[in-house]
Amino acid sequence: MRVSWVGGAVAVGLLLAGCGGAGDGTGDGTARLTISANAVAGGKNAEEAAWIEEWVIPRFEQEQAARGVEVSVSFEPSGVDDEQYKTKTALDLQAGAGPDIITLDGIWVGEFAQAGYIEPLDAAQLAWDGWEHIPEAVRQLAGFEGELYGIPWGTDGRVLYYHKGLFAEAGLPTDWQPRSWEDILAAGRALAALDEVIPIQLNGGTAMGEATTMQGVLPLLAGAGAPIHDGARWLGAGPELEAVLGLYADVYGGGLGDPLLQQEAQGRDKSFQRFAEGRVGILAEGDYLWRGVLDPDSGTAPMADRDTAVGYAKIPALTPGAGAGGQDFVSMSGGSVRVLNPAGDHPELAFELLAFMNSAEALQAAMDGQDARITARTDVNEIVLAGDPMLSFVADEVLPLTFYRPPLAEYPQVSLLLQEATARVISGTDPVTAARTYQDALTEVVGGAEHIAGR
Structure with a gap:
């Protein structure tokens, strides 16, 4: 032990x-x-x-x-x-x-x-x-x-928030519930036609800290079918992590997200403010955004019309049924x-x-x-x-x-490695290389390859 x-x-x-x-x-x-x-x-x-x-x-x-x-x-x-x-x-x-x-x-x-x-x-x-x-x-x-x-x-719990006004303007349904990652990207591409709008805010990089891991990587990993720790071993470089990093590449390499925002010390707060102003279409966050940020009376980025202007949806698996445990939808808490x-x-x-x-x-x-x-x-x-x-x-x-999250002493270090992997992809590194670099560092953090599942 x-x-x-x-x-x-x-x-x-x-x-x-x-x-x-x-x-x-x-x-x-x-x-x-x-x-x-x-x-x-x-x-x-x-x-x-x-x-x-x-x-x-x-x-x-x-x-x-x-x-x-x-x-x-x-x-x-x-x-x-x-x-x-x-x-x-x-x-x-x-x-x-x-x-x-x-x-x-x-x-x-x-x-x-x-x-x-x-x-x-x-x-x-x-x-x-x-x-x-x-x-x-x-x-x-x-x-x-x-x-x-x-x-x-x-x-x-974590969900996908979306701005109903922007969705209507882009010809998207205001009762949106994506059922795959492709549905999210398709909505992002429609929102990209709007002027001065960031289609998708998916927390990435190290400046966002644990928000990158908790709001981005971990729910996506669960949606790809593999939690970061299976009860015995940590997840290494494999198809699940590559799929997650591939989504980051699609968002930030495909012009659907703002890569510079992910590098700013106050980038997360700025994303909240821009969402409240109707300048971000889709934002992955916890219920804290609703009750602590957008609250019309006490929020840090209050929206007077929050209750009617903001939609929310479950985070879908990569494809229906592909989530951990065969789930169609996932979240992190x-x-x-x-x-x-x-x-x-x-x-x-x-x-x-x-x-x-x-x-x-x-x-x-x-x-x-x-x-x-x-x-x-x-x-x-x-x-x-x-x-x-x-x-x-x-x-x-x-x-x-x-x-x-796995309640283990190594988790904070693993979380940082995941943040660094997303930062590499956002900066242009291909997902496979970023995943392998992550696994090399993970091997040292967790004490050897025998504690890692995957390649």
């Missing part, structure tokens, strides 16, 4: 993590539990912090008291960079300390599991009645090597997971708190008064997203067919 980066600094972990295990008890018979999240009042993720402190803790303590169980729950806030939060959490768990319930980015789950810092849920925890409201695809946000390590609570500290003194009570935090009542309370967001639970989404057809579309149509 590989040991992840978080397993290296044992001495440092013991110094920083503090003494004692999680979930200490008191002398008067009261059980103590602690919740942590990268959230703090008046700062980062302040709404989450307020929900935990003002709703979750008092409600749970009251419910337990009514059952004759004395429990005292505290919140350990944080408001730092995600990597700092990750490091501190890893060091705590490494030392057998830390909070009882911990919020992790879903992409960290495998890394923490490999290091032995978190453990799979047991049979009783898997019998929780809330699982029936979390789609199988969404459960994988908390999964690693066939096991579930926690409960996902928030997620998202991210999100957060709440996990248990295996060193806790009160594991059963801690899971009761975890389940309570992910109950329908609790998640609805978390959304109360906030902008609509997609949760992991279908029953909650039906209520909190009822007034937003786009987010409802993602929850109902996209999440059941979505995929997640």
Whole structure:
């Protein structure tokens, strides 16, 4: 078994993590539990912090008291960079300390599991009645090597956005749903006839960072039939990656995208602004574009007519049925997971708190008064997203067919290699050469050719 980066600094972990295990008890018979999240009042993720402190803790303590169980729950806030939060959490768990319930980015789950810092849920925890409201695809946000390590609570999805006004002007249907990559290119070619319009914005290159991988390469790879990691090996240079890079070549070598925009530090933000101004026809993005960028009231590139001017469609496979698992459509999602500290003194009570935090009542309370967001639970989404057809579309149509990034320590380096491969193609390198250059670098990152599938 590989040991992840978080397993290296044992001495440092013991110094920083503090003494004692999680979930200490008191002398008067009261059980103590602690919740942590990268959230703090008046700062980062302040709404989450307020929900935990003002709703979750008092409600749970009251419910337990009514059952004759004395429990005292505290919140350990944080408001730092995600990597700092990750490091501190890893060091705590490494030392057998830390909070009882911990919020992790879903992409960290495998890394923490490999290091032995978190453990799979047991049979009783898997019998929780809330699982029936979390789609199988969404459960994988908390999964690693066939096991579930926690409960996902928030997620998202990737789609193709399109500008209905531009589509109408180009003679395209305003209820567009492409069923192949060729359908996307055909729409792009029609949009190319319009003056001062970028037909397709497909994030590429290293300046776009993870947006290139998450909004571009990974959903396309799934659409070509092969996720970036199959559970055993990383995908190397082969027909799937070459097909994806070939699409980048068609878009940027064929005059359907702006290659210079992919090289600018603020290129992604500029693409948002141009879409809002009616200067981009098709844009591949997550639901963040809808709720955080184009929102008429609070968006960074607000569109007063967003609800009528913006269309959205599922991302098609290369051809119908060619997607991973034989799917016609694909997506990629991210999100957060709440996990248990295996060193806790009160594991059963801690899971009761975890389940309570992910109950329908609790998640609805978390959304109360906030902008609509997609949760992991279908029953909650039906209520909190009822007034937003786009987010409802993602929850109902996209999440059941979505995929997640591999939660492995090597992923950030692999992601960068994929970004570099797209940058080469955008600059004119042929897809086959770019794919082989990617695989040469991948071999070093993942420790040898035996960890790579493909050529």
